[in-house]
Amino acid sequence: MEANKNKNQKSKITGIASLKEGLSTLKLADLQSIRKNLQIKNASSLKKAELIQCLAGEIPLHTRTIVSQSDERRILLIKRIIANNGVISVKNVEREEIAQLCKTGFMFTSFQNGNPIVMIPVELLPSLAELVRDETVLTVVKRNTEWIKITRGLLYYYGIVPHEKLVDLVERHTPIHPDGHAFIQVIFDAMAYYQEIQIDKHGYSYWEVHNPATILKEQASRKSIDYYPFTKKQLLEAGETDYVEQPKGFSQLVSLFKQEYLLPKQEATQLVEDLIIQVKLGDQPGQLLQFLQTQLTFESLEAVERLMNALIPLMNNTREWQLKGYTSEELSAQENKALLPLPDKKGKVISLQTRQNIGRNDPCPCGSGKKFKKCCGN
Numbered sequence: 001m002e003a004n005k006n007k008n009q010k011s012k013i014t015g016i017a018s019l020k021e022g023l024s025t026l027k028l029a030d031l032q033s034i035r036k037n038l039q040i041k042n043a044s045s046l047k048k049a050e051l052i053q054c055l056a057g058e059i060p061l062h063t064r065t066i067v068s069q070s071d072e073r074r075i076l077l078i079k080r081i082i083a084n085n086g087v088i089s090v091k092n093v094e095r096e097e098i099a100q101l102c103k104t105g106f107m108f109t110s111f112q113n114g115n116p117i118v119m120i121p122v123e124l125l126p127s128l129a130e131l132v133r134d135e136t137v138l139t140v141v142k143r144n145t146e147w148i149k150i151t152r153g154l155l156y157y158y159g160i161v162p163h164e165k166l167v168d169l170v171e172r173h174t175p176i177h178p179d180g181h182a183f184i185q186v187i188f189d190a191m192a193y194y195q196e197i198q199i200d201k202h203g204y205s206y207w208e209v210h211n212p213a214t215i216l217k218e219q220a221s222r223k224s225i226d227y228y229p230f231t232k233k234q235l236l237e238a239g240e241t242d243y244v245e246q247p248k249g250f251s252q253l254v255s256l257f258k259q260e261y262l263l264p265k266q267e268a269t270q271l272v273e274d275l276i277i278q279v280k281l282g283d284q285p286g287q288l289l290q291f292l293q294t295q296l297t298f299e300s301l302e303a304v305e306r307l308m309n310a311l312i313p314l315m316n317n318t319r320e321w322q323l324k325g326y327t328s329e330e331l332s333a334q335e336n337k338a339l340l341p342l343p344d345k346k347g348k349v350i351s352l353q354t355r356q357n358i359g360r361n362d363p364c365p366c367g368s369g370k371k372f373k374k375c376c377g378n
Helices: 002-010 019-024 028-037 048-068 072-083 095-102 122-131 135-158 163-171 180-194 212-220 232-238 250-261 265-280 285-293 301-316 328-333
Strands: 087-089 108-112 115-119 197-200 203-206
Touching: 019 048, 028 048, 048 122, 048 135, 072 087, 072 095, 072 122, 072 135, 095 108, 095 180, 135 163, 135 180, 135 197, 135 203, 135 232, 163 180, 163 203, 180 197, 203 212, 250 265, 250 301, 265 285, 265 301, 285 301, 301 328
Parallel strands: none
Antiparallel strands: 087 115, 108 115, 197 203
8 A cells, every 4th residue: 555655656747847748747647638628629539649749749838828817815826825935835835726726727736745735837836926916907807706716605694596587696895797707607616615505406505505495495485575775894704715604602602612511622623613504404493402321421401401591592692594695583583574483394303311303392401491392392
């Protein structure tokens, strides 16, 4: 196994190489992927050596187009690589990003002094350096960045947006027309690069939406409410990679996990972030409690009650996908609105004493004295 690993490493280029040398390390399938990505015609039947020769001539002609479809994060990465003589450690780049960058044909993975790197062939550095300083290009890149962040922000809060509504929702905050085709291309490139947006027959959805059709159906049932009117600033913030909202109750729940369950701050924060996603998915108190029983050990029913008391504010103030970005508290506060009730999704809760499933008519494990269906199961 180790011998094969060393053999594979030696088969890769070391340090800064020419474009042809970089291309020669790739498999034919990878070369064809670059050809398709760059939409190079009349080259699908070429053999490997011929295709390398073809791509070596075509890639420099496509760098402006590739850079012009990027956003500011990718431009910053290119600038860092250029500033470091065409080489950067893979530790500074996400794995998914590396895979997509290599499909452009002007970046390659390699080894330098035994360490994995991402590199740009030396003959491409001058033209790329000029492109990332070009004001016309940078204006387009700024536009792309807004498109991507606003789209990602919309999907973070709404979960899913039908195909025909996305452009309209984005254009509430930044212009798209007459560049509709460019918008779609930029979003598709961002989907591949960041892997935070999905697309299927139902529309565009956030990557953590497990069943887009279900969320879309719940949204459609609430015809009396429009999508929550987020500001551009809110969407740009939510459009940042790895953004997580921190609704009312967030810090209190983190503190409870740290103090009562002795979780390190990072683990406590991650657990609350996981709960937020589950609330966005429409999980009810019983389902959240069931999940927490797999993560924590409850010493008493009083501990469960304290936890539920801290959890409810978080639930009430988290923006839900099925509610088109509203919180349940915001909707309940609206008067004269004919809203349908929340979906009936009851989770199974395990009794602390018997470790058996709690039935809907059994006493609630939180200690309230009410039936489970009238308390945490509601």
